[in-house]
Amino acid sequence: MRVLHTSDWHLGQRLVNLERTEEHQHFLNWLLQTIEQERVEVLLMSGDVFDNGAPSNTALKLYYDFLRKVCATCCRHIIITGGNHDSVSTLNAPKELLQYFNIHVIGGASSDPLDELIELHSEQGELQLAVCAVPFLRDRDVRLSVPGESFEEREQRIKQGIAAHYEAFVPHIQKYKQQRIPVVAMGHLFAAGGSASESEKEIHVGNLGQIGADQFPVEFDYVALGHLHRPQLVNKRHHIRYSGSPIPLSFSEVTDKKVVFILDFEEGKLADLRELEIPCCRKLVRFKGPLEKVKQQLSIYDNSAYTLIAWAELQLELESHLPDLNQQLEEVLSLKKDELQLLIHRPPIIQKTTQTLEQQVQEESDLHTLREKDVFLKRCQSAFPDADHSELVATFSELLELMGQERES
Numbered sequence: 001m002r003v004l005h006t007s008d009w010h011l012g013q014r015l016v017n018l019e020r021t022e023e024h025q026h027f028l029n030w031l032l033q034t035i036e037q038e039r040v041e042v043l044l045m046s047g048d049v050f051d052n053g054a055p056s057n058t059a060l061k062l063y064y065d066f067l068r069k070v071c072a073t074c075c076r077h078i079i080i081t082g083g084n085h086d087s088v089s090t091l092n093a094p095k096e097l098l099q100y101f102n103i104h105v106i107g108g109a110s111s112d113p114l115d116e117l118i119e120l121h122s123e124q125g126e127l128q129l130a131v132c133a134v135p136f137l138r139d140r141d142v143r144l145s146v147p148g149e150s151f152e153e154r155e156q157r158i159k160q161g162i163a164a165h166y167e168a169f170v171p172h173i174q175k176y177k178q179q180r181i182p183v184v185a186m187g188h189l190f191a192a193g194g195s196a197s198e199s200e201k202e203i204h205v206g207n208l209g210q211i212g213a214d215q216f217p218v219e220f221d222y223v224a225l226g227h228l229h230r231p232q233l234v235n236k237r238h239h240i241r242y243s244g245s246p247i248p249l250s251f252s253e254v255t256d257k258k259v260v261f262i263l264d265f266e267e268g269k270l271a272d273l274r275e276l277e278i279p280c281c282r283k284l285v286r287f288k289g290p291l292e293k294v295k296q297q298l299s300i301y302d303n304s305a306y307t308l309i310a311w312a313e314l315q316l317e318l319e320s321h322l323p324d325l326n327q328q329l330e331e332v333l334s335l336k337k338d339e340l341q342l343l344i345h346r347p348p349i350i351q352k353t354t355q356t357l358e359q360q361v362q363e364e365s366d367l368h369t370l371r372e373k374d375v376f377l378k379r380c381q382s383a384f385p386d387a388d389h390s391e392l393v394a395t396f397s398e399l400l401e402l403m404g405q406e407r408e409s
């Protein structure tokens with residue numbers, strides 16, 4: 001049985017207010033083609049279908065158009081789980097209807113593991129694969145908050161709760177193991193040691209609840225994860241991996257390869273695993289350095305390999321402020337306007353020798369790079385420069401998370 005693993009589509013995402021619709025459409029078209037070419041029978045999408053809980057009509061149209069088209073291909077089973085960006089109720093709303101098209105949607109967690117356990121059959125009705133389709137586990141799914149617990153206790157509780165959720169499948173999947181039916185698990189979480197880019201929202205406060213490869217039961221023949229946007233293995237285990245996002249969601253991902261995984265299960269085991277690179281239609285590109293070097297790089301930039309105009313992030317390293325800086329840049333950019341659009345222009349780094357390192361770092365940050373938590377921390381630091389703010393910041397993060405969850409429910 002041939003399975004395709006993908007995640008983190010983030011349909012509806014915007015980068016500095018520009019829509020990614022064309023890039024998503026390009027990816028979904030490629031995915032449909034790949035499913036046909038590779039004769040994929042099962043599609044696993046491990047969370048973050050949408051970028052936010054209330055997706056735009058454009059994002060919904062992308063989603064439903066894709067589902068309609070994929071039903072007409074050789075792909076007979078589609079399993080979609082919710083991520084931390086998805087709203088459980090938005091994803092689950094068409095669940096019963098989609099069920100008729102062999103599209104299984106698990107928007108949020110359930111206390112009964114059997115609700116998340118899906119059996120997939122061949123056209124002849126023969127059982128071929130069992131999938132433990134675990135969505136993102138919210139704090140409330142793992143265990144209700146305990147008043148007065150310390151940060152460490154909370155972390156322990158979340159970790160144990162996530163591990164216990166996977167462990168609960170073990171008694172139910174023994175029968176498959178005995179019949180040599182492969183078992184696949186899904187998940188949307190931050191596994192320990194993973195490497196994040198800048199576009200993942202913190203999953204639990206301070207990325208608590210990181211579990212390692214050892215906490216997944218050995219019965220799983222493959223674990224299809226979502227959340228981290230860079231494709232990677234967990235603790236170097238070949239069969240536990242993140243597929244990553246199909247398009248770069250921030251400039252920190254410009255050098256990442258974007259992929260999906262194709263898995264072949266034979267005789268009850270994962271027999272083969274291949275990585276397919278997703279073609280890119282819009283290049284995100286970073287220019288950084290002294291003015292003359294950046295001007296030179298801009299002037300020779302070649303976008304001919306891509307169908308859409310490139311989006312650029314720019315940061316200059318200067319010896320002092322230049323009054324005609326913008327004018328100089330505009331001159332170069334205007335010659336390239338059909339190939340390149342400047343999206344983010346970060347404040348220049350002024351390399352005066354008298355400046356301390358701290359001043360230079362401070363100049364680099366602006367609103368594009370700050371998160372709510374950073375703004376709060378900066379405020380604390382300016383009001384009480386000598387105090388320890390870690391507890392206040394932790395409480396603030398907890399409030400942010402609660403706000404997010406309340407908005408969804």
Ligand SMILES: [Mn+2]
Pocket residue numbers: 008047048083085200227228
């Ligand atoms: Mn994501």
